Amino acid sequence: xxxxxxxxxxxxxxxxxxxxxxxxxxxxxxxxxxxxxxxxxxxxxxxxxxxxxxxxxxxxxxxxxxxxxxxxxxxxxxxxxxxxxxxxxxxxxxxxxxxxxxxxxxxxxxxxxxxxxxxxxxxxxxxxxxxxxxxxxxxxxxxxxxxxxxxxxxxxxxxxxxxxxxxxx
Amino acid sequence: xxxxxxxxxxxxxxxxxxxxxxxxxxxxxxxxxxxxxxxxxxxxxxxxxxxxxxxxxxxxxxxxxxxxxxxxxxxxxxxxxxxxxxxxxxxxxxxxxxxxxxxxxxxxxxxxxxxxxxxxxxxxxxxxxxxxxxxxxxxxxxxxxxxxxxxxxxxxxxxxxxxxxxxxxxxxxxxxxxxxxxxxxxxxxxxxxxxxxxxxxxxxxxxxxxxxxxxxxxxxxxxxxxxxxxxxxxxxxxxxxxxxxxxxxxxxxxxxxxxxxxxxxxxxxxxxxxxxxxxxxxxxxxxxxxxxxxxxxxxxxxxxxxxxxxxxxxxxxxxxxxxxxxxxxxxxxxxxxxxxxxxxxxxxxxxxxxxxxxxxxxxxxxxxxxxxxxxxxxxxxxxxxxxxxxxxxxxxxxxxxxxxxxxxxxxxxxxxxxxx
Numbered sequence: 155x156x157x158x159x160x161x162x163x164x165x166x167x168x169x170x171x172x173x174x175x176x177x178x179x180x181x182x183x184x185x186x187x188x189x190x191x192x193x194x195x196x197x198x199x200x201x202x203x204x205x206x207x208x209x210x211x212x213x214x215x216x217x218x219x220x221x222x223x224x225x226x227x228x229x230x231x232x233x234x235x236x237x238x239x240x241x242x243x244x245x246x247x248x249x250x251x252x253x254x255x256x257x258x259x260x261x262x263x264x265x266x267x268x269x270x271x272x273x274x275x276x277x278x279x280x281x282x283x284x285x286x287x288x289x290x291x292x293x294x295x296x297x298x299x300x301x302x303x304x305x306x307x308x309x310x311x312x313x314x315x316x317x318x319x320x321x322x323x
Numbered sequence: 324x325x326x327x328x329x330x331x332x333x334x335x336x337x338x339x340x341x342x343x344x345x346x347x348x349x350x351x352x353x354x355x356x357x358x359x360x361x362x363x364x365x366x367x368x369x370x371x372x373x374x375x376x377x378x379x380x381x382x383x384x385x386x387x388x389x390x391x392x393x394x395x396x397x398x399x400x401x402x403x404x405x406x407x408x409x410x411x412x413x414x415x416x417x418x419x420x421x422x423x424x425x426x427x428x429x430x431x432x433x434x435x436x437x438x439x440x441x442x443x444x445x446x447x448x449x450x451x452x453x454x455x456x457x458x459x460x461x462x463x464x465x466x467x468x469x470x471x472x473x474x475x476x477x478x479x480x481x482x483x484x485x486x487x488x489x490x491x492x493x494x495x496x497x498x499x500x501x502x503x504x505x506x507x508x509x510x511x512x513x514x515x516x517x518x519x520x521x522x523x524x525x526x527x528x529x530x531x532x533x534x535x536x537x538x539x540x541x542x543x544x545x546x547x548x549x550x551x552x553x554x555x556x557x558x559x560x561x562x563x564x565x566x567x568x569x570x571x572x573x574x575x576x577x578x579x580x581x582x583x584x585x586x587x588x589x590x591x592x593x594x595x596x597x598x599x600x601x602x603x604x605x606x607x608x609x610x611x612x613x614x615x616x617x618x619x620x621x622x623x624x625x626x627x628x629x630x631x632x633x634x635x636x637x638x639x640x641x642x643x644x645x646x647x648x649x650x651x652x653x654x655x656x657x658x659x660x661x662x663x664x665x666x667x668x669x670x671x672x673x674x675x676x677x678x679x680x681x682x683x684x685x686x687x688x689x690x691x692x693x694x695x696x697x698x699x700x701x702x703x704x705x706x707x708x709x710x711x712x713x714x715x716x717x718x719x720x721x722x723x724x725x726x727x728x729x730x731x732x733x734x735x736x737x738x739x740x741x742x743x
Contacts, residue, residue, distance in 0.1 A: 185355075186499075189499050189500070189502055189509075189513065190499050190502065191501075191502060191503050191504065191509075192502065192509070193496060195503045195504070196500070197508075197511070215601055217600060217601060219503070219504040219505065220504055220505030220506070220507045220600055221504060221505045221600065222600065222601045241341065262737060268484075268626055269480070269481040269484040269485065269487075270480040270481060270483075270484040270487075271477065271480065271481065271603040271607065272601065272602060272603040284602075285603075286603060286605050286606065286607070287477075287603065287607050288483060288621055288682055289681070289682050289683055301624075302621075302623075302624055302625070302626055302629060303626070304625075304626045
């Protein structure tokens with residue numbers, strides 16, 4: 155009685171359960187994955203924007219992948235304000251030099267990192283953006299300074315195709 | 324139970340019932356012994372069943388005209404309002420019906436809290452109820468997205484983004500929920516599908532809720548166990564049917580007032596503007612019935628902890644039967660609990676109020692205090708109260724206080740002695 159012998163039946167039971175579990179998972183996965191972005195959504199990867207009409211101190215908002223992208227042509231004061239901020243004062247420390255390679259142009263997703271609202275331009279305590287939904291304040295570099303948002307506004311992949319055109323994505 | 328001995332009178336009935344005992348079930352439901360002291364707070368179960376059926380019927384008819392597509396949803400809702408015969412009526416009943424449903428469910432839940440209906444042996448009824456409540460919130464949220472107005476779109480964005488607070492996999496989950504990189508057409512079509520499905524899940528759970536209720540029978544305002552059937556009970560039909568029916572009529576007057584005289588007062592004007600992914604409305608607030616939880620979310624300055632606090636505020640209710648350590652059910656015999664109960668009611672109302680206000684200054688401070696108190700009530704006050712509180716003597720039967728004219732035993736006995 156002390157020794158329990160593995161019988162043919164035990165083996166069949168284990169094998170059937172294992173194959174059944176793998177089969178169930180193989181059937182469930184397509185049902186879950188069909189909800190992920192489809193090929194047509196993924197195809198809309200990049201947008202080209204003409205920024206020639208944008209004057210310093212103004213923002214252009216364009217739609218990319220269903221999300222607004224802020225293209226801000228910053229003034230001298232805004233750049234200075236963004237660059238003189240000490241790293242230890244930041245919730246999510248990032249240098250303005252890394253966020254805006256060309257200091258005059260700030261290109262970022264206009265999406266609050268808290269719960270996805272679109273922050274308002276030229277508002278808030280740091281002269282940058284203010285999210286009306288739950289009160290997050292962003293500075294002139296789009297970095298989170300105050301409020302519930304955990305991260306700075308995201309910088310998408312972009313490049314200047316020529317002096318007047320930015321390609322996002 | 325006696326209904327197992329039930330035998331239909333007619334030969335045909337007997338023939339049928341031997342093969343499928345539906346008549347036995349019907350007999351059980353009509354004869355079901357009910358405490359004779361149930362007050363009007365007990366009529367909301369029936370009212371809620373009415374609300375569910377109303378939402379299903381009006382929802383089915385709306386779905387015959389609605390088009391679940393980002394380019395056409397907003398217009399199809401306007402088409403329902405202007406062109407479809409009685410479309411305005413059906414849509415207003417459905418939209419206000421959601422609010423009426425929540426009004427009734429909150430009364431139903433707070434009745435349970437006052438009379439201790441969640442305590443043994445009714446924990447499973449209570450937990451099924453909490454699951455129904457969660458599904459109701461999911462259905463209401465997704466239904467609000469369907470008209471594809473500004474509040475629909477941004478409400479959907481904010482609520483789905485709650486999942487992005489989950490470490491590591493959060494962003495992936497949000498993309499999966501959206502079916503894209505923002506709330507868009509794939510999101511709308513899946514929300515429509517789920518909005519259609521959930522009411523039927525609720526219907527199934529309601530059957531379980533009532534089934535679980537019929538095992539121990541109803542709790543009652545005195546909160547004592549009763550023998551059934553006995554002098555303390557009356558049959559469900561006609562006694563409770565008539566009482567529930569009368570309360571339902573009163574409820575329908577309130578319902579009709581909203582539908583016919585102020586159909587948009589509980590909504591937001593912004594939702595008559597078509598969804599625009601470029602502009603967030605200046606002030607986003609959820610529907611009134613979600614405001615207390617919204618206030619809890621905003622009162623925590625950390626994203627993940629805010630979401631955790633909001634979810635805990637709901638899920639804590641599921642373990643309430645074990646947090647409340649008092650053996651006495653009804654607050655009538657718990658002088659201290661009764662006071663804390665009303666403080667909790669006030670606390671939830673305050674949370675609802677500050678949830679509708681901007682999250683800054685004094686409002687934020689009040690929201691934080693009220694949030695802290697909400698958790699204090701369930702996690703500290705209730706467990707301690709069960710040990711410390713001096714409860715009042717509980718009557719031995721329902722008949723005792725009913726004849727005396729007061730649920731409080733001492734007063735009842737005093738009155739009885741006066742009569743003598």
